Amino acid sequence: MDQFNKYLDVSAEVKAALEEGKPVVALESTIISHGMPYPQNVETALQVEQIIRDNGAVPATIAIIKGRLKVGISPNEIDYLGKKGLEVAKASRRDVPILTAAKADGATTVATTMILAAMAGIKVFATGGIGGVHRGAEVTMDISADLEELGMTPVMVVCAGAKSILDLGLTLEYLETKGVPVIGYQTKTLPAFYTRDSEFHVDYRMDTPKEIAEAWTAKLELGLKGGMLVTNPIPKEYAMESSYINKCIEEAIEEAEEKGIKGKETTPFLLAKIKEITGGESLDSNIQLVFNNAKLAAQIAGEMCK
């Protein structure tokens, strides 16, 4: 751990776990403030922490609070971010120094959560979906900073694949260019968040947390920069029908285009719109897949500590 980082606050519990070599799993906070409505966002965040504990690891939910880079926030702080929702700044890499200097709050995206996790020495991170190459990026150049981060920061991200609000094919190409291995957990096809399958393939299928932990340990020990992406399909019983959800996604994208939504607003806009169009069904799926990822991440983190 970098004890010389005067901006960083690691909670006592997380610090003790890291010092004792116990498994720790990082969690992001944009999913709380911008990814789900209140109060489901707070309930989900607290349940995710419990699932990580139940699977033998210590959760570290990450956020920026009053300019402090916080690794391991309290239930009260989770509630605070969840209630403030879209009023909290969505903090990607470029926003970190500004929020820090202004002593402001920030909900950390996958990219920023990876940065702070790495500062604290956490190697495994669970979330729902990552940002990627947006559809139409050949014109808009809208490519999430999450992908750049996966190319340079040594944190494994366990997710449910990428939503088809993104161009999945281009997202995979980008990750390949950046040298990021994309692993399918017990699957060879890339999961598409709400659905277990897509028309794309992952780089490698792995069937056990141990196998994933060994590959990740090798990447770290080799000093190859960057992370690793583990894609974990949503449990069958919560998966959505693909033609239905894809139609909803098309509709959401059309509306975003009509309204001229751009930049950091795009992803939160699409998430909220899809929830609205599906009458909340997408939210249930979203919550369940996050639980599923938390469990797998805790198991991988556990294997890394053996």
Ligand code: PSU
């Ligand atoms: N995808 C989801 N849920 C989310 C996000 C993405 O299914 O909550 C959030 C994550 O925090 C991710 C961020 O890091 O959106 C990506 O935003 P952008 O596309 O603006 O980089």
Ligand code: MN
């Ligand atoms: Mn973007």
